[in-house]
Amino acid sequence: MFNIDEILGMKYPNELFTGDKDIAKKEHINLLKIFHPDLHKDSEKYKEAASKINELYTEAIKLLDNGNWIGDGLIKITSSDGEKYSMKYNVQYSFELGKYYIGNRSILYLIDKVHLNFVDNALDRIKNLKYENNNMKFEFEKYFPKVSRKFETKDEKVVILIEKPEDAYSLKDILNYYGNKVPSRHVTWILSSLYNIACYLYYNNLSHNGISIDNYYISPSNHSGLLLGGWWYTVPLDGKMLGVSNEIYNIMSPDMISNKIGTFLLDLESIRLIGRTLLGDKNGIAIIGDPDIPEPLIDWVRGVTVNNPIEEYKLWEKVIKESYGERKFIEMNIDKDKLYSNKI
Amino acid sequence: MGTGRWDSKAWDSYSSAAIKGKKTVDDVFAARSLDPTLNPYKVSFRESCDSTDNPNSTPIIIGLDVTGSMGIIADNIARVGLEKLATEVYNRKPVSDPHIMFMGIGDVKYDSAPLQVTQFEADIRIAKELTKIYVEHGGGGNNSESYTLPWWFAGMHTKCDNFIKRGKKGYIFTIGDEECPKTVLKSEIEKIFGDTIQTDSMTAQDLLRLVSKQYEVFHIIIEEGNHMRYQPNEVIKSWNEILGQRVLKLSDYTKLPELIVSTLQVLNGENKDIVSDSWDGSTNLIIRNAIKELILNAEDVNGLVKF
Numbered sequence: 001m002f003n004i005d006e007i008l009g010m011k012y013p014n015e016l017f018t019g020d021k022d023i024a025k026k027e028h029i030n031l032l033k034i035f036h037p038d039l040h041k042d043s044e045k046y047k048e049a050a051s052k053i054n055e056l057y058t059e060a061i062k063l064l065d066n067g068n069w070i071g072d073g074l075i076k077i078t079s080s081d082g083e084k085y086s087m088k089y090n091v092q093y094s095f096e097l098g099k100y101y102i103g104n105r106s107i108l109y110l111i112d113k114v115h116l117n118f119v120d121n122a123l124d125r126i127k128n129l130k131y132e133n134n135n136m137k138f139e140f141e142k143y144f145p146k147v148s149r150k151f152e153t154k155d156e157k158v159v160i161l162i163e164k165p166e167d168a169y170s171l172k173d174i175l176n177y178y179g180n181k182v183p184s185r186h187v188t189w190i191l192s193s194l195y196n197i198a199c200y201l202y203y204n205n206l207s208h209n210g211i212s213i214d215n216y217y218i219s220p221s222n223h224s225g226l227l228l229g230g231w232w233y234t235v236p237l238d239g240k241m242l243g244v245s246n247e248i249y250n251i252m253s254p255d256m257i258s259n260k261i262g263t264f265l266l267d268l269e270s271i272r273l274i275g276r277t278l279l280g281d282k283n284g285i286a287i288i289g290d291p292d293i294p295e296p297l298i299d300w301v302r303g304v305t306v307n308n309p310i311e312e313y314k315l316w317e318k319v320i321k322e323s324y325g326e327r328k329f330i331e332m333n334i335d336k337d338k339l340y341s342n343k344i
Numbered sequence: 345m346g347t348g349r350w351d352s353k354a355w356d357s358y359s360s361a362a363i364k365g366k367k368t369v370d371d372v373f374a375a376r377s378l379d380p381t382l383n384p385y386k387v388s389f390r391e392s393c394d395s396t397d398n399p400n401s402t403p404i405i406i407g408l409d410v411t412g413s414m415g416i417i418a419d420n421i422a423r424v425g426l427e428k429l430a431t432e433v434y435n436r437k438p439v440s441d442p443h444i445m446f447m448g449i450g451d452v453k454y455d456s457a458p459l460q461v462t463q464f465e466a467d468i469r470i471a472k473e474l475t476k477i478y479v480e481h482g483g484g485g486n487n488s489e490s491y492t493l494p495w496w497f498a499g500m501h502t503k504c505d506n507f508i509k510r511g512k513k514g515y516i517f518t519i520g521d522e523e524c525p526k527t528v529l530k531s532e533i534e535k536i537f538g539d540t541i542q543t544d545s546m547t548a549q550d551l552l553r554l555v556s557k558q559y560e561v562f563h564i565i566i567e568e569g570n571h572m573r574y575q576p577n578e579v580i581k582s583w584n585e586i587l588g589q590r591v592l593k594l595s596d597y598t599k600l601p602e603l604i605v606s607t608l609q610v611l612n613g614e615n616k617d618i619v620s621d622s623w624d625g626s627t628n629l630i631i632r633n634a635i636k637e638l639i640l641n642a643e644d645v646n647g648l649v650k651f
Contacts, residue, residue, distance in 0.1 A: 096647035246644040253556040258588035260651045304554035
């Protein structure tokens, strides 16, 4: 049985209820028999608890009525056509358009239907990525999303299922694993992979506008990176921007905010923000003087972008050399068991 | 830095002893060379830290053009403007617990002290810091002063609890009558700050992107300034291209405190008309005109900013 503080800290229906309507109904009644405010002197706290119990129960019944359930590492969804889908996941996150669930080989986005225009934009941009030749296609195609399913649910959500290599992990989870400070040698190859992708986006005349630790995945065995999320906001360079997450809005300069025009500079600034975040401080202040991080690398992530992605990459190569000398493969010893052992 | 609170009695006492009775700008600003404590060279950080007196500090940087005749702005701030600014910020509370830093802006091509930076202060010490500034009366014939040097310093060499602890940006105002300089050279950044950059120069846009990560940025054009009177279109165009609606044109430099306070109020959600109307007489009109193009930051909904 849960105590009152545990209940007040709950966010999801599955934390309190079983994914079956009849059982959940009994659980609801039993919980109210214990936590109803009329039964307690400290009624304010119990009022809050009863309110939380009712809120989670209502949400649980709504999910179950629509053929959906999320809990214990399993998401079950029923499409508006009645088709049932389920996926095991390692971790779930909320983001500005809804929620996403990271499984071993897939990422499932559950997006509020009011944001359908962002979804359609993402699918269109991904579908129309171009490659100079087959070599380029072979090299780059694997770094971008392959959408395996899209459908709507009864409760006005859009589901997007994206394939993911089993050994690719989100930067957000990598950062959590390392206790919010990724060793700087790893940050270096991660940033190199991001600049590689920035050059490709530049070739495609695109401003991605969603490059962040939530949307970027890395393969430690290959030292490569995959830009699997955030395509909702992608527009052509010089095209009208549609939107951005609050985090990226905060690094936009007044002229970017005023013009609202797609620019590679925002993607390049987002990469530096990722650098600062992985090194331990997204503000770039706590990392100053950190003996674990070479000074040229600190100056780089704290500094500002002044070039197009290709020129930026050339300067970045100089920074790597100044920081570490010649390139060297540093093993990142991570697997999904280490990453997700305590997640669910 | 930044302990203590503004106190009008302390101001009166300081003003009586150090300012009243002094006739000219150079009487108030007695320094005849750069005070070493204001030299930005090799400064790691100027800090704006929360304290018992100021638990939710807000950094406000005010960069004053001290070239040519623009010293009158600093003079007015020292005589009456600072008291008005501090009092109105405390009374109107557009931001919490202000920590003010002044900068003296010159011309990196010609002057011996192209940038001077005080500490962030919350009490009478800011007046003492302000009057340490060397009003060089310099500048040259290049149509611009080094208004973007403060952007580098604020972006790379300030450490503010407002940003670190609360993720909130500070405010930086530069003030003058000339055009925005197009670039700052690598050698100039090395000379003034002792910093090394990867490229040969940085544009004003580059520096703006840098400072915008931590500060809301504004430039106030003094319409009474010589350069602005003779080349207004060039001045306005050069700033509009960089800062857009964040360019504020001020027709009476003695109303600078009111404009800064009004801008803070509007940026923090107050209605422009109500803010303008809160000032009496001609100030109302001057402020109304100055802030008429100012627009607020977009609001996010659940972390999403739609354009």
